Amino acid sequence: MFKPITIKDIAQALELSPSTVSRALSDSYEINEETKKRIIEYAEKHNYRRNPMASSLRHGRSYSIGVVVCEVANSFFSQAIDGIESVAYGKGYHVIISQSHDSYEREVVNIQHLANRAVDGLLISMSAETKDFSHIANLHGHGLPIVFFDRIIDSFETHTVTSNNREGARMGTQSLIDRGFRKIAHLANAPHLSITAERLDGYKTALKQHGIPLDESLVRYCHHGGRVQQEVEDAVRYFLSLDEKPDAIFVASDRLSMGCLSAFNKLAPEDEHLSVAGFSNSDVLDLLQPGFTCIRQPAFEMGRVAMEMLIQLIESHYPVYEFENTVLSTELISR
Incomplete structure (x- = not known):
């Protein structure tokens, strides 16, 4: 049975305390550069990955992002997801993708499921059938960071990213x-x-x-x-x-x-x-x-910008009251 390497394993192998290893992996200024380098190299060599459950308990976050689109097979959305992931994984977040298939009922179930999994935020492109936005407004009202891209709503204030x-x-x-x-x-x-x-x-x-x-x-x-x-x-x-x-x-x-x-x-x-x-x-x-x-449409860029905006909301130490409505240029391809 596969057993991932832990901070305690690294500490034991390098004869250091677990707290020293933890601070080094968090790039703490308290650890000198030589020790930090030794710890990081050992962790990378042995494929250490942060335990999301432990991080969640420590920081009150799951380090996961819910993404709701109508269909992954759609070229636009697959490219947008590439843009989302290009930012998310570099910032230490995992992405959970959910498809509504343009169904209101499916969208409601999927968004509730993601919220129950304690995602740190949601990136949403609305389904074609959705006219009642209460399932999203309720989560936003309880403080869940949400950013809309491509298909947006104006029922409440948050960041949005669209094409022109x-x-x-x-x-x-x-x-x-x-x-x-x-x-x-x-x-x-x-x-x-x-x-x-x-x-x-x-x-x-x-x-x-x-x-x-x-x-x-x-x-x-x-x-x-x-x-x-x-x-x-x-x-x-x-x-x-x-x-x-x-x-x-x-x-x-x-x-x-x-x-x-x-x-x-x-x-x-x-x-x-x-x-x-x-x-x-x-x-x-x-x-x-x-x-x-x-x-x-600049799908990759739309996903990238939306993810940057969502992380800004998640990691802000203060309430955010000013929101951006970013509009990206489209391109005409004549063959």
């Missing part, structure tokens, strides 16, 4: 206009999500800048965020059934872009073509539609 969704959507729609399209449909996420309203606004702005009237019948919402492919297929079938079909679609999210292209390839006649541009951090979509133009 309006400008990204404007650029994506603009790219279709620049290619000569004028009847541009918009496939949107769940209407109550923060990203949905912002991206719809960017779409409308691009149309207005070019004197193209907004046709509300060309805007369709997917309330399950693309998790239910039938919903996406119904939207694409609707566009194809119109007397005056759109000649292009601007799609508002990574998963919807994948679902939209799959649905169009399945439903459209072979001789019918439709240009699609949309938010996506995946390189796979170019296989479904060569030349797919996408708006790429």
Whole structure:
């Protein structure tokens, strides 16, 4: 049976007191550099890892962070998690990842489970189905540090990190206009999500800048965020059934872009073509539609910044009353 090396084991091997070893591993100024170096080298050689339970008892922390996303397989969220982990592990925190699959019920259960495991804080990107935020507000009210990224809420004050969704959507729609399209449909996420309203606004702005009237019948919402492919297929079938079909679609999210292209390839006649541009951090979509133009979010940077903000809240010795709403630039990838 595997038994990890402990501070007592190191102390015994080096003929030092456990308290000296502990202070050295915590980089205490009380331990001289030569002794500290000897202890650290021995600990690294024998794969010493801090006992999270012991640290929790000593410092009142678990050194674990709960991360709630809709889906790890989503390219955007997998890249964001890489950014989160790049900061967390360097600061001595472990990351526990939970998927809501865009389900409100799953999100509630997962967040409660993470809270019961005494995580030090939560990083949350809201599920497409969530309209009641009381399960999060209650935890925040009891002092649990929470930071939102990508899909955010404004029910209470805390740090948030998002992309410039309006400008990204404007650029994506603009790219279709620049290619000569004028009847541009918009496939949107769940209407109550923060990203949905912002991206719809960017779409409308691009149309207005070019004197193209907004046709509300060309805007369709997917309330399950693309998790239910039938919903996406119904939207694409609707566009194809119109007397005056759109000649292009601007799609508002990574998963919807994948679902939209799959649905169009399945439903459209072979001789019918439709240009699609949309938010996506995946390189796979170019296989479904060569030349797919996408708006790429700085997912890794978003995760990194959100994690830095959460650690600042966790480790602050004083109550935090000023919060940042960080907005990161998006990038247009034209192929």
